[in-house]
Each structure stands twice: as structure tokens, then as C-alpha cells.
Amino acid sequence: xxxxxxxxxxxxxxxxxxxxxxxxxxxxxxxxxxxxxxxxxxxxxxxxxxxxxxxxxxxxxxxxxxxxxxxxxxxxxxxxxxxxxxxxxxxxxxxxxxxxxxxxxxxxxxxxxxxxxxxxxxxxxxxxxxxxxxxxxxxxxxxxxxxxxxxxxxxxxxxxxxxxxxxxxxxxxxxxxxxxxxxxxxxxxxxxxxxxxxxxxxxxxxxxxxxxxxxxxxxxxxxxxxxxxxxxxxxxxxxxxxxxxxxxxxxxxxxxxxxxxxxxxxxxxxxxxxxxxxxxxxxxxxx
Numbered sequence: 651x652x653x654x655x656x657x658x659x660x661x662x663x664x665x666x667x668x669x670x671x672x673x674x675x676x677x678x679x680x681x682x683x684x685x686x687x688x689x690x691x692x693x694x695x696x697x698x699x700x701x702x703x704x705x706x707x708x709x710x711x712x713x714x715x716x717x718x719x720x721x722x723x724x725x726x727x728x729x730x731x732x733x734x735x736x737x738x739x740x741x742x743x744x745x746x747x748x749x750x751x752x753x754x755x756x757x758x759x760x761x762x763x764x765x766x767x768x769x770x771x772x773x774x775x776x777x778x779x780x781x782x783x784x785x786x787x788x789x790x791x792x793x794x795x796x797x798x799x800x801x802x803x804x805x806x807x808x809x810x811x812x813x814x815x816x817x818x819x820x821x822x823x824x825x826x827x828x829x830x831x832x833x834x835x836x837x838x839x840x841x842x843x844x845x846x847x848x849x850x851x852x853x854x855x856x857x858x859x860x861x862x863x864x865x866x867x868x869x870x871x872x873x874x875x876x877x878x879x880x881x882x883x884x885x886x887x888x889x890x891x892x893x894x895x896x897x898x899x900x901x902x903x904x905x906x907x908x909x910x911x912x913x914x915x916x917x918x919x920x921x922x923x924x925x926x927x928x929x930x931x932x933x934x935x936x937x
Contacts (some may be wrong), residue, residue, distance in 0.1 A: 673891075673917070673925060674882035674883075674884060674891040675882070675884045676867060676882045677882070677891075677900050696784065696785065696811075697751070697752075697781065697849060698848045698849060699751075700728075700729070700751055700846075700847075700848060701825070701826070701827050702827065702828055702829050702832075703827075703828065704724050704727055704728070704729070705724055705727075706724070706726065706727055707725050707726065707727075708724055709721065709722070709723050709724075710722050710723070710724055710829060712829070712830050712833070716738065717736055717737075717738055717739075717740055718736050718740070719735060719736060719830070719833045719834070719837070720733070720734065720735040720736070720829060720830075720832075720833040721733075721734055722734075722748070722829070722846070728750045728751045729748040729750075729751050729846065729847075730748055730749060730750060731747065731748060732745065732746070732748075733745065733746055733747070733748055733846055735833040735836060735837060736837065737837045737838075738762075738837065738838070739762060741762060741763070741764045742760060742764075743759070743760060743762075743833075743836055743837050744757070744758065744759045744760070744836065744843070744845065744846075745757075745758055746758065746770075746772075748774075748846070748847065749774035750774065751847060751848070752772070752777050752847060752849065752850055752851075753770070753772035753845070753847050753850040754772055754773060754774035754775075755771065755772065756769065756770070756771055757769075757770040757771070757772060757845070758770075759817075759843055759845075761861065762837075763861075765859070765861060765862070765863065767858065767859050767861070768817070768843070768857070768858055768859070769855060769856070769857040769858075770816055770852065770856055771852065771853055771854030771855050771856065771871070772850040772851060772852060772853060772854075773851050773853035773854075774850075774851075776794075776851040776853050776873060776874065777811070777849065777850060777851040779793075779794070780794045780796050780797055780811075780851060780873065780874060781811070784796070784797045784800040784807065787800070787801055794873050794874075795873060795875060795897045795898075796810060796811075796873060796874050796875065799897075810851075810852075810874050810875065810898070811849045811850070811851060811874065812848070812849060813844075813845050813847055813848050813849060813850060816845070816850060816852065817842070817843055817844065817845055818842065819842055819844050823835070823839075823842065823844060826844070829846065832844065832846060851873070851874040852871035852874055852875075853871055853872070853873070853874070854870060854871060855868075855870060856868070856869055856870065856876075860883075860886040862886065864883070864886050865881065865883065866882070866883050866886075867880070867881070867882050867883070868880065868881050869881065869895070875895070875897050875898035876895035876898045876899075877895055877896065877897075877898075878894060878895065879892070879893070879894055880892070880893065880894070880895055887909070889906060889907045889908040889909050889910075889911075889914065890906075890907055891904055891905070891906050891907075891917075892905050892907065893905065893917075893919075896921070899919070899921075899923030900919040900923050901919050901920070901921055901923065902918065902919060903916060903917070903918055904916070904917040904918070904919065913931050914930065915928060915929065915930050915931060916928065916929045916931070
């Protein structure tokens with residue numbers, strides 16, 4: 651019996667490996683992310699407190715030796731208003747609006763040359779609405795998929811609220827305990843960017859760019875989840891994948907185009923986000 655099962659297991663592993671190689675990295679990251687993410691159990695409340703020492707109210711600002719470093723407004727002990735930080739050449743590093751420690755509206759991150767690398771849109775109001783529904787959930791009065799997901803898989807649902815989901819943080823990056831340390835690390839260390847906030851709910855346009863301006867990822871979020879049409883590129887020298895998400899999962903038909911815009915493969919996902927089949931498009935070489 652074991653001898654019969656082993657070939658089936660090997661075939662299944664080979665099939666998964668073959669499927670995985672043809673999927674965009676963004677989707678593969680989604681498949682394995684729930685097992686990697688560990689929520690901070692030290693805070694039983696939904697909104698984590700920031701690790702920085704803040705005044706009760708006022709404008710908090712700091713300067714480097716030859717430049718402004720960052721500025722933000724504090725109200726009632728929380729970050730409220732516009733946040734900005736600057737590189738040594740006075741180019742804006744990141745900017746956006748905060749409401750009670752949460753991002754709200756557009757958040758933009760640039761490199762030292764001033765090129766936009768990341769655009770995010772958030773909703774502080776949706777964060778409070780969704781987390782409230784998570785804690786007071788009723789199946790007949792549910793408005794948000796994340797609240798429903800929280801009842802089934804708390805770890806996965808909380809991952810979508812974490813800033814590390816929006817801007818993946820390198821394990822090599824040391825925790826920062828002050829706004830000064832954060833701004834200095836973001837503008838001078840050369841390691842992955844870390845935003846000033848710890849949590850947020852995506853709502854609206856989401857984009858990543860390669861240096862030079864080519865789009866890496868582009869699509870919309872609704873209530874904290876990927877929704878509707880998206881495109882993904884793994885490298886600036888490769889083609890792209892195009893398809894739709896529902897509740898954060900790839901669904902139905904996705905198309906893979908080469909760098910010249912020619913269709914090279916069609917992939918199909920079920921309603922659970924699993925790749926069910928694929929078809930390569932064989933093209934005759936042009937004469």
C-alpha cells in the first residue's frame with residue numbers, strides 16, 4: 651500500500667512545485683505568510699501602543715547635522731496630522747497623515763533620488779470599524795470580511811492589520827525606540843523601510859515601483875483586502891501577471907504576459923485562491 655502511495659505523493663509535490671514556479675511572487679508570499687506571521691500577544695487590545703516617548707501635545711521635530719530630519723504633530727499623546735521625514739539631500743523620504751497613531755489617506759515613500767517607490771492608501775475609520783466588529787462579531791450583522799476571518803483564523807486576520815504586511819520589515823533591522831532613531835534608520839541605513847505606524851487598514855490604491863518608475867505591483871484594496879484587478883511584476887526585466895482578487899485571494903483567470911506584452915500563459919484559481927490549472931500559449935516564431 652505504501653509503495654502505491656509514494657508515487658502519488660511525489661507527483662503531487664512535483665505538480666505543486668511546477669505551479670509555484672509560474673505564479674507571481676506576491677501570490678506565493680500570500681500562500682505562505684499565515685504560517686510565518688506571529689502577532690504580538692503582549693497587547694490583548696486591537697490597537698498596539700507605539701514604542702516612542704511622546705509629549706501630551708505639540709509639534710515634534712528633529713534635525714540632523716545639516717538638514718531637517720522629521721516633523722509630526724502630537725495630540726493627546728498620539729500622532730495626529732502630517733508626518734514627514736527627509737534624506738540628507740533634503741528630499742522627502744516618506745510622508746502621510748496620521749489619526750490617533752494610524753495612517754489615513756495617502757502614504758508615499760521615496761528613494762534618495764526622489765523617485766516614488768511605494769504608494770499606499772489607508773483608512774483610520776475602517777480600522778476602528780473593523781476591529782470593533784472583530785470583537786463584537788455577529789454573523790447576521792457582519793459588514794467586513796476581515797471580521798469574519800478573525801473568527802476563523804485570528805493570526806491571519808491580524809496580519810492584514812500589521813504595518814509589516816504593508817511594508818515587509820527585514821529581520822536584520824533592529825527595533826527602534828524613538829522617532830529620531832526611526833527617521834535616521836529610514837534615511838541612512840539602506841535596509842528596508844519601516845513606517846512610523848504599527849498598524850493600518852488598506853483602503854484604495856496600492857502601488858510599488860522599481861527604481862526608474864516601472865510599476866511592480868498595482869491594484870486596489872477594499873476594507874483591508876486586495877480586491878478587483880491587479881498586476882504584478884517580479885523583476886523589472888520580466889513580464890507581468892494580471893488578474894483579479896476577491897477577499898485578498900486570487901480568483902478565476904489570471905494572464906501572464908512577456909516583456910513585449912504577448913500572452914504566454916493562462917492560470918486559473920478557484921474561490922479559495924488555489925491554482926487549479928494552467929495553460930501555456932505556444933507561439934510560432936515570427937519569420
